[in-house]
Structures are given as C-alpha cells and as structure tokens.
Amino acid sequence: MEFLVGTHFNFLGHRRAAFILSAVLIIAGAVSLIAHGGPELGIDFQGGILVQVQFERPIEAQAIRDALEDAGIRGAEIQHLGGDREAIIRMEEGEDLTGAILSALKKAHPDNKADVRREELVGPKVGMELRMKATNAILIALVLILAYISIRFEFKFAVGAVAALVHDVAITLGMFSLTGREISLPVIAAFLTIVGYSLNDTIVIYDRIRENRRKLYGKSFVDIVNTSLNESLSRTLVTSLTTLVVVLCVFIFGGEVIKDFAFALMVGVVVGTYSSIYVASPLVVEWQVHGEARRRRRHK
Numbered sequence: 001m002e003f004l005v006g007t008h009f010n011f012l013g014h015r016r017a018a019f020i021l022s023a024v025l026i027i028a029g030a031v032s033l034i035a036h037g038g039p040e041l042g043i044d045f046q047g048g049i050l051v052q053v054q055f056e057r058p059i060e061a062q063a064i065r066d067a068l069e070d071a072g073i074r075g076a077e078i079q080h081l082g083g084d085r086e087a088i089i090r091m092e093e094g095e096d097l098t099g100a101i102l103s104a105l106k107k108a109h110p111d112n113k114a115d116v117r118r119e120e121l122v123g124p125k126v127g128m129e130l131r132m133k134a135t136n137a138i139l140i141a142l143v144l145i146l147a148y149i150s151i152r153f154e155f156k157f158a159v160g161a162v163a164a165l166v167h168d169v170a171i172t173l174g175m176f177s178l179t180g181r182e183i184s185l186p187v188i189a190a191f192l193t194i195v196g197y198s199l200n201d202t203i204v205i206y207d208r209i210r211e212n213r214r215k216l217y218g219k220s221f222v223d224i225v226n227t228s229l230n231e232s233l234s235r236t237l238v239t240s241l242t243t244l245v246v247v248l249c250v251f252i253f254g255g256e257v258i259k260d261f262a263f264a265l266m267v268g269v270v271v272g273t274y275s276s277i278y279v280a281s282p283l284v285v286e287w288q289v290h291g292e293a294r295r296r297r298r299h300k
Contacts, residue, residue, distance in 0.1 A: 007230045011277055012222055012285055018278035022167055029174010036177055042184035043090065043120050045131040051089045051098050052118035053105065058084035059112060067108030073100060086117070134188040138169065141195055153206055156287040161202045164272075164280035168198050172267045179263075186261040194268030201239065201276040205232050209281070221288045225281050240273040 033039060043050045053064075061078040064087055068076050077090040089101060098119050105114045142162055149158035169191055176183060208228040216224050247269060251262035 007233055009230055009233070010226060011229045012226050012282055015278065015282035015285070018274075018282065022171075022275075022279060025171050026167070026174065029171060029177055032174060032177040039173060039177055039183045040180065041131070042182040042187075045128075045134070045183065045185075048121075049091050049097060050118070050120040051101055051116060052081065052086070053089060053101070053114050054086045054117050055109075056085070056113045059087070059109065060084070061087065063109070064089065064105065067104050068101065070108060071100065071104035073097060073104060130185065134185070137188070138191060138195070141192060142166065145195075145199060149203075149206075153210065156284050157206050159287070160280040160283035161199060161206070163283055164202060164275040165195050165198055167275050167279050168194055168268060168271045171271045172264055175267050176260075176264070181260050181263065184260065186258070187264050190261045190264035190268065193265060194272055197243070197269065198272030198275060201236055201272060202280045204235065205229060205276055205281055208232050209284075222285055225285050229277055229281060236273060236276065240269055244269050 061080060064078050065076060068074070068089070073091075075091055079088045079090070080086065081088050091097070098116060102114060102116065142165060145165065146158045146162045149161050172191065172194060173183075176187070181187075205228060208231055209225055212224045212228050212231075213221075216227065219227075244266065247262050247265045251259060251266060254262055
C-alpha cells in the first residue's frame with residue numbers, strides 16, 4: 001500500500017505557514033465561541049427536556065410553537081430536523097412534558113398525526129456533573145499522554161504531541177461553534193476518539209524519527225524529521241483516507257442522531273492528519289533548533 005515511495009517533500013520548510021494557518025483556524029473558532037457565549041451545549045450538559053417528533057405531513061415551526069403556547073407550554077425551542085416533517089422541541093427546564101406536548105399537537109393539528117421518535121430528560125444538576133466529568137476526562141487523558149510520551153521518547157516530543165492534540169480538539173470545537181452544532185456526550189466521545197487517532201499517527205512518526213536518528217547519524221535534525229515524515233507519508237494517507245471514507249458514510253447514511261458524532265470525527269481525522277505532520281513534528285524541530293542555538297551561544 002506504499003503508493004508514495006521515495007518522496008522528498010520539504011514539510012518543515014513550510015512549518016511557519018502551517019503555524020499561521022493553525023493560529024487562524026483556532027482564533028476563528030475562539031471568536032465564534034466568544035460571540036455565542038461559549039459552546040452550544042446539548043441536553044446532556046445543560047439540563048432540560050428534548051422531544052423529537054415526526055409528523056405525517058410538513059408543518060412549520062411557528063405552527064408547532066403556537067400549538068404549545070396555546071396549551072400553556074412556553075419557552076420551547078423548535079428546530080426542524082432533516083426536513084419539514086420532523087422537529088426537535090427543546091426546553092431548558094421543566095418536567096417530563098412529552099404527553100402534554102403530544103396532546104397539544106393533536107388538539108391543534110388533528111389531521112396531522114405526530115409520533116415521538118426520541119425523548120430525553122436531564123436535570124440541571126446532572127447536566128453540570130456531566131459537564132465537569134467530560135472536561136476532566138479530556139484533561140486527564142492529555143496529562144497521561146504527556147507522561148507516557150515523555151517516558152517513551154523525550155519531553156520535547158511529549159510537548160509536541162500534546163500541543164497537536166489540543167490543536168485538534170480546539171479546531172474541532174471551533175468548527176462546531178461555527179456550524180452551530182451542539183456538544184453532547186457522543187460528541188465528547190468523538191473528541192476522545194480524535195485524541196487517540198491523532199496520537200497514534202504522531203507516535204508512528206516519532207518512532208520513525210527515533211530510528212532515523214540512529215541510521216542517519218550526522219545529518220541535521222531537520223533533515224532527519226523531513227525524511228521520517230516522507231517515509232511515513234503512505235501509511236498516514238492510507239490510514240486517514242480509509243477512516244475518512246467510513247466516517248463520511250456514517251455522516252451521510254447514519255441518520256440525524258449520529259450526525260454530530262460523525263461530523264466531529266470527520267473534522268478530527270482531517271485536522272489530526274494535518275497536525276501530525278505540520279504541528280507535532282515541527283514543534284519538536286523548533287525546540288531542538290532553539291536548544292542547539294542556545295548551546296552554541298554558551299560555548300562561544
């Protein structure tokens with residue numbers, strides 16, 4: 001499967017441009033998050049009720065809202081899902097109102113049958129607890145990864161890998177904010193999957209760098225890393241493309257419930273592949289080059 005053999009791409013020659021591109025993407029996501037007052041949290045983290053309803057015929061969101069308000073159910077957020085026949089009704093607080101919602105819709109639109117496809121009820125205390133646990137899970141994973149790579153390789157490699165992982169999660173989170181998607185428990189699972197996927201690719205490249213430092217003794221560290229990236233390129237692209245095809249199929253054919261999960265993985269696979277080449281390894285190079293420059297200045 002090595003369809004790219006003997007390549008000599010100068011990846012590190014473009015590392016400054018890659019750093020600028022990464023900074024632009026992260027800043028764009030951060031600006032969007034600030035503008036929206038933080039990420040759009042789903043029922044899992046925010047607490048409240050969610051009811052997904054399917055109608056026999058198309059219906060406008062305003063007609064659903066009017067039916068609920070006539071029944072005394074106020075403050076509902078209505079969002080069409082995959083067409084005008086299916087809608088999500090969301091409320092930030094309240095009891096289990098599924099029965100009342102169905103009754104209100106049947107009363108206002110008796111000729112348009114409504115069926116409940118999904119219902120979720122999460123208390124605000126549980127939502128806050130889940131929010132804390134999700135944040136802790138990602139932070140603990142990053143700390144353990146930092147320790148593991150420091151032991152297996154060197155500390156500078158660990159810093160480069162963790163910086164790439166933070167980069168991947170930050171850009172994916174920013175894309176969710178820019179596209180108006182919600183952060184739910186399945187999305188957190190996708191973020192952790194992205195961390196594992198990107199780390200695996202980075203470790204393969206780091207391992208090749210370690211081998212080539214012995215084989216190519218005498219060459220500059222920049223040349224060694226460039227050679228290692230080129231030698232790993234076929235494996236990186238084959239893994240990424242096959243994974244991307246599967247995730248794309250899930251995104252297109254998997255249904256609305258799993259769409260955000262698949263979207264996170266799609267962004268993560270692309271960004272994770274990019275960061276393994278243009279973030280993790282270049283940061284190690286920058287660390288090494290600046291360290292060598294400091295040592296030369298001290299010896300003068």
